[in-house]
Amino acid sequence: MEKIIDEKQQGNSLVMEPQSGNGKKLMIESYGCQMNFSDSEIVASILAKEGFNTTQSLEEADLVLINTCSIRDKAEQTVRKRLEKYNAVKKINPGMKVGVLGCMAERLKAKFLEEEKIVDLVVGPDAYKDLPNLINEVEEGRNAVNVILSKDETYGDISPVRLQSNGVSAFVSITRGCDNMCTFCVVPFTRGRERSRDPQSILEEVNDLAAKGFKEITLLGQNVDSYLWYGGGLKKDFKNASEIQKATATNFAGLLKLVAEAHPKMRIRFSTSNPQDMTLDVIETMAKYPNICRYIHLPVQSGSDRILKEMNRLHTREEYFELIDNIRKLMPDCAISQDMITGFPTETEEDHQDTLSLMEYVKYDFGFMFAYSERPGTMAARKLKDDVPEEVKKRRLTEIVNLQQEHSHYRTKQFLGKTVEVLIEKESKKSNLHWSGRTTQNTVAVFPKENYKVGDFVNVKINDCTSATLIGEAVGYSENN
Numbered sequence: 001m002e003k004i005i006d007e008k009q010q011g012n013s014l015v016m017e018p019q020s021g022n023g024k025k026l027m028i029e030s031y032g033c034q035m036n037f038s039d040s041e042i043v044a045s046i047l048a049k050e051g052f053n054t055t056q057s058l059e060e061a062d063l064v065l066i067n068t069c070s071i072r073d074k075a076e077q078t079v080r081k082r083l084e085k086y087n088a089v090k091k092i093n094p095g096m097k098v099g100v101l102g103c104m105a106e107r108l109k110a111k112f113l114e115e116e117k118i119v120d121l122v123v124g125p126d127a128y129k130d131l132p133n134l135i136n137e138v139e140e141g142r143n144a145v146n147v148i149l150s151k152d153e154t155y156g157d158i159s160p161v162r163l164q165s166n167g168v169s170a171f172v173s174i175t176r177g178c179d180n181m182c183t184f185c186v187v188p189f190t191r192g193r194e195r196s197r198d199p200q201s202i203l204e205e206v207n208d209l210a211a212k213g214f215k216e217i218t219l220l221g222q223n224v225d226s227y228l229w230y231g232g233g234l235k236k237d238f239k240n241a242s243e244i245q246k247a248t249a250t251n252f253a254g255l256l257k258l259v260a261e262a263h264p265k266m267r268i269r270f271s272t273s274n275p276q277d278m279t280l281d282v283i284e285t286m287a288k289y290p291n292i293c294r295y296i297h298l299p300v301q302s303g304s305d306r307i308l309k310e311m312n313r314l315h316t317r318e319e320y321f322e323l324i325d326n327i328r329k330l331m332p333d334c335a336i337s338q339d340m341i342t343g344f345p346t347e348t349e350e351d352h353q354d355t356l357s358l359m360e361y362v363k364y365d366f367g368f369m370f371a372y373s374e375r376p377g378t379m380a381a382r383k384l385k386d387d388v389p390e391e392v393k394k395r396r397l398t399e400i401v402n403l404q405q406e407h408s409h410y411r412t413k414q415f416l417g418k419t420v421e422v423l424i425e426k427e428s429k430k431s432n433l434h435w436s437g438r439t440t441q442n443t444v445a446v447f448p449k450e451n452y453k454v455g456d457f458v459n460v461k462i463n464d465c466t467s468a469t470l471i472g473e474a475v476g477y478s479e480n481n
C-alpha cells in the first residue's frame, strides 16, 4: 500500500503480455512506494516499443532493471543485497546488463558505478524516455547515466502497460516530484520539483482502463492535494502564470470531479494526501460522489507541535484535528490512515506521548509506522543530530504499532453485522475457497467464492473480523455491478 506497497510485493518482478519483439528479455523489479510500481509500468511501456519482452527469471534476462527506493537506509540496503544476487548471475551470464532506476539512482548518480561494479546503467525518475539511447550506449560497451531532473516531464503521453495486473485495479500517476521539503525526507531531492499532469491525458488513461474492464483506479502523487494543472510547468511557477491560465486552472478537487463524473461506476482512490494541502473542497467533492472511496491516507508523522515544526510539516496538531473533524462531519464512514515516524531528532518522551494521544483522538483505521532513518543531504541530516538512541526509537515504535493494532481492531469491529460492498480482487492468501477484496474504506474482506468472480462488486455480510481483515459471506451483487 502507499503508500508503501504490500511488503510481500516488494521486489516482485513484473511481467507484461508477450509480444513479438527483438528477442531480448527484460526483467524489472520494483521496490518502495506505489509510484515506483507505476513508474515501472511506464518503463516497461517504453521498452516494449523497443521490442523487449519481460521475464521473471533472472537467469533468462538480457537486461535487469531495479527500480529503487531511498526513503530509509533499510530500503537502500535491500537493493544492495539484490545487486549481490545479480552479480552472482552475471558471473554465469556476463552478457546480462544491469540498470538501476529510481530514487537511489538519483541520489547516488554516477557514484553507483564506482560503488557497485556490476551496474551498467543509472537512470533517474525523470529520464526514462532516454532509456533506449542509454541502452544503446551500454550495448556499445560504455556505462550510461542520466539523472537529469525535469521541469515538465509527467510521462502524460505514455500509456503504461499494466504489469502483473489483476485487471481490476490500476495506478494512474497525476503529479511528479514534491515541493514540501519535510526536513526528514529525501523525495524532493530524488524526484525533483512538483509538476502536474494534463487532466485530459489522465482522463484518457482512465477511459482506456475502463474500456479494458478495470473497476478501480488510484490517482497517485507524493502530495495529490497539491495537484494544479495550468497548462504545464512547475507548481512553484504558477504565480507567474497568465490571468487566463490562472482562471482556467484545474485543482485536485476539480480533477476528482472530472474523473468521478466521467466514470460513475469506477471506484476512485488517491494517495498520498498531505494535511497542509488538503482543502475543504476536496472533502466536499469526495462526499458528493459515492464512487470516490471513503478512505484518506493522511500522514501526520508526529503528534507533537514542536516536532511537526522541526519536520517542517506546515500544520499544527490543532489544525490536523480540525481537518479530521471536517472529514468526519462530511463523511462519517470515511476511513483514515496514517504514517508516523518515531525518534525524529530531539523527540522527547513528552513528544512521543503527544503522538499517542493524537492517535487516541483519531483512532486510525490503519497505519504505516517507521523509526527515523537519517537521510544524507536532507535538512534534518544537515541541521539536527540523530540523537534518539536506536533502542528508544524501537521501543516507541512498538508502542505506536501496538496502539494502532488496538485501533484497527476497534475499527474493523464496527463492521460486525453490517453488509458492505466489496470489489473482488483475488483469491484469499489463506484459502483457495475464498475471495479477497476491499471495501470502500480500503479494509480487506474475505468470503466464500460461490459463483462470484474477480472484478465483481458484491455485498458481503460481515460476521467476524481480525484487526486487519473482515470475514463474511456474500449476499448478492451490489448495485454497482
Ligand code: SAM
Residues within 6 Å of the ligand: 003, 033, 071, 072, 178, 182, 184, 185, 186, 187, 222, 223, 272, 273, 274, 299, 301, 339, 340, 341, 370, 371, 372, 373, 374, 375
Ligand atoms: N509524500 C508523503 C507525505 O509527505 O506524507 C509520503 C512520502 S514517503 C514516500 C512515505 C513515508 O515514509 C512518509 O510519510 C514517512 O512516514 C516515511 N519516511 C520518510 N522519510 C523518512 C525517514 N527519513 N525516516 C523514516 N521514515 C521516513
